[in-house]
Amino acid sequence: MKVLIIEDDPLHRSYLNEAIRAALPECDGVLEAENGNTGERMARDCKSAHIVMDLQMGQRNGIEAARTIWKERPETRILFWSNYSDEAYVRGVSRIVPVGAVYGYVLKSASDDRLKLALRSIFIESQCVIDREVRGMQQRSLGNVNGFTEAEYEILVDIALGLTDRAIAQRRNLSVRSVQNRLQQLYIKLGVYQPLGNQDDDGRFNLRARAVAVAFLRKLLNHSALERAETDLTAWLARQPHD
Amino acid sequence: MKVLIIEDDPLHRSYLNEAIRAALPECDGVLEAENGNTGERMARDCKSAHIVMDLQMGQRNGIEAARTIWKERPETRILFWSNYSDEAYVRGVSRIVPVGAVYGYVLKSASDDRLKLALRSIFIESQCVIDREVRGMQQRSLGNVNGFTEAEYEILVDIALGLTDRAIAQRRNLSVRSVQNRLQQLYIKLGVYQPLGNQDDDGRFNLRARAVAVAFLRKLLNHSALERAETDLTAWLARQPHD
DNA sequence: CGGGACCCTGCGGGATCCCGCAGAAAATAT
DNA sequence: ATATTTTCTGCGGGATCCCGCAGGGTCCCG
Numbered sequence: 001m002k003v004l005i006i007e008d009d010p011l012h013r014s015y016l017n018e019a020i021r022a023a024l025p026e027c028d029g030v031l032e033a034e035n036g037n038t039g040e041r042m043a044r045d046c047k048s049a050h051i052v053m054d055l056q057m058g059q060r061n062g063i064e065a066a067r068t069i070w071k072e073r074p075e076t077r078i079l080f081w082s083n084y085s086d087e088a089y090v091r092g093v094s095r096i097v098p099v100g101a102v103y104g105y106v107l108k109s110a111s112d113d114r115l116k117l118a119l120r121s122i123f124i125e126s127q128c129v130i131d132r133e134v135r136g137m138q139q140r141s142l143g144n145v146n147g148f149t150e151a152e153y154e155i156l157v158d159i160a161l162g163l164t165d166r167a168i169a170q171r172r173n174l175s176v177r178s179v180q181n182r183l184q185q186l187y188i189k190l191g192v193y194q195p196l197g198n199q200d201d202d203g204r205f206n207l208r209a210r211a212v213a214v215a216f217l218r219k220l221l222n223h224s225a226l227e228r229a230e231t232d233l234t235a236w237l238a239r240q241p242h243d
Numbered sequence: 244m245k246v247l248i249i250e251d252d253p254l255h256r257s258y259l260n261e262a263i264r265a266a267l268p269e270c271d272g273v274l275e276a277e278n279g280n281t282g283e284r285m286a287r288d289c290k291s292a293h294i295v296m297d298l299q300m301g302q303r304n305g306i307e308a309a310r311t312i313w314k315e316r317p318e319t320r321i322l323f324w325s326n327y328s329d330e331a332y333v334r335g336v337s338r339i340v341p342v343g344a345v346y347g348y349v350l351k352s353a354s355d356d357r358l359k360l361a362l363r364s365i366f367i368e369s370q371c372v373i374d375r376e377v378r379g380m381q382q383r384s385l386g387n388v389n390g391f392t393e394a395e396y397e398i399l400v401d402i403a404l405g406l407t408d409r410a411i412a413q414r415r416n417l418s419v420r421s422v423q424n425r426l427q428q429l430y431i432k433l434g435v436y437q438p439l440g441n442q443d444d445d446g447r448f449n450l451r452a453r454a455v456a457v458a459f460l461r462k463l464l465n466h467s468a469l470e471r472a473e474t475d476l477t478a479w480l481a482r483q484p485h486d
Numbered sequence: 487c488g489g490g491a492c493c494c495t496g497c498g499g500g501a502t503c504c505c506g507c508a509g510a511a512a513a514t515a516t
Numbered sequence: 517a518t519a520t521t522t523t524c525t526g527c528g529g530g531a532t533c534c535c536g537c538a539g540g541g542t543c544c545c546g
């Protein structure tokens with residue numbers, strides 16, 4: 001059994017290495033990659049079915065890497081070890097995890113023991129381990145009390161990218177009016193909507209831009225989510241016949 | 244001589260601690276704080292004039308902390324030790340550094356020796372040390388070849404917050420038309436401007452929203468910059484007589 | 487002093503956005 | 517199968533945005 005570490009911070013990498021050797025004596029080899037690209041390649045080459053990786057790396061995003069790795073071998077077990085529990089990350093992960101896959105999500109702030117326990121649970125006992133904090137957010141997010149539909153999230157990303165209503169309609173196969181309906185939904189859920197009576201702060205905010213701002217502040221969006229969306233968008237634009 | 248570490252990652256904290264002891268044998272005490280708030284307090288209490296801190300901490304942003312620390316004692320020497328060289332960070336730092344202050348900015352990816360050298364330069368020899376990569380960005384940014392004016396950056400932040408033209412005009416004491424002029428400048432510099440002939444991708448993008456997206460992708464803006472701007476904004480809103 | 491470079495400002499118009507209203511279509515419940 | 521809810525859609529109008537055009541300041545230079 002081999003374990004692959006994908007993590008760009010050398011300190012964290014060596015810490016992980018040590019933790020893995022301590023927690024998994026049956027492991028006979030720990031490999032290290034310092035970014036998503038080489039991580040993917042090494043996963044492919046050495047057929048390691050056990051991976052620990054950081055989200056948020058400079059070169060190539062952890063989620064991107066995980067997606068392609070899982071696409072090639074869905075039975076791979078991945079433990080995400082991240083600094084943050086941004087909704088953007090959690091959503092990004094749950095979007096790509098294959099059905100029935102074993103994975104984990106623990107925060108770097110977790111204790112030593114917790115990490116080791118997670119390692120054993122996932123790699124030995126085939127059991128998912130999601131950090132309590134992350135799990136809580138997941139519940140809130142998907143259990144639709146104040147959570148965002150896939151449709152709403154999608155349109156949020158679209159306006160964050162700077163698309164017009166018309167472009168979004170085209171992309172999502174909707175009428176312009178429907179796009180605007182969804183936007184209204186979004187504005188309401190983000191608490192940005194302005195009932196007409198409000199004289200105080202009326203007209204101060206451009207709803208569209210404001211929605212993106214609060215989404216960022218709430219960490220519903222973050223840099224890597226935006227980056228991912230941007231590459232998706234350019235791919236779509238390229239496929240598009242020029243009007 | 245005492246040194247104060249402000250850094251939320253325990254691994255990095257202990258690494259720093261070790262590096263400081265090794266590089267500065269004349270140092271007779273290393274203190275640690277795990278977020279900006281306690282960092283500020285400790286800086287105030289123990290009158291340490293030598294600080295090493297991370298930007299990007301969960302609790303309270305490094306830049307915020309540095310600002311208040313420098314406001315209280317401008318002669319404090321601060322070494323910023325950060326993962327990234329986002330333009331938003333660099334700009335944020337250079338905005339708050341007092342005239343004549345000694346400070347440094349080195350990336351976490353720098354070698355051991357580089358860090359130790361920086362520590363000695365700043366704390367012993369009173370010399371500023373800016374990482375080459377950061378310095379490069381600073382030049383490009385301020386030497387106005389493709390760099391952004393303070394005015395342009397300001398209006399970028401304003402639209403990122405979701406303000407309307409009118410609100411911006413009010414806030415910055417300008418006419419609406421002037422705001423729009425600056426926006427046009429911004430659009431051009433961000434490479435978002437659409438000359439009218441372009442039939443291909445004409446009308447796909449909402450310039451205002453697109454500008455914000457591009458700024459984020461280029462790391463001209465990031466979460467902490469936005470957060471800072473948001474608190475400034477709410478302060479201004481509170482000061483504002485209701486219409 | 488006149489010319490030039492720059493920024494601020496008003497005007498006007500076309501494009502876009504925001505959204506209430508109301509009917510059609512689809513999904514869901516009873 | 518019918519009722520109810522949800523979603524999609526067109527229409528229309530007011531607000532906002534985007535920006536060309538032109539006039540008015542300020543500052544600098546010859």
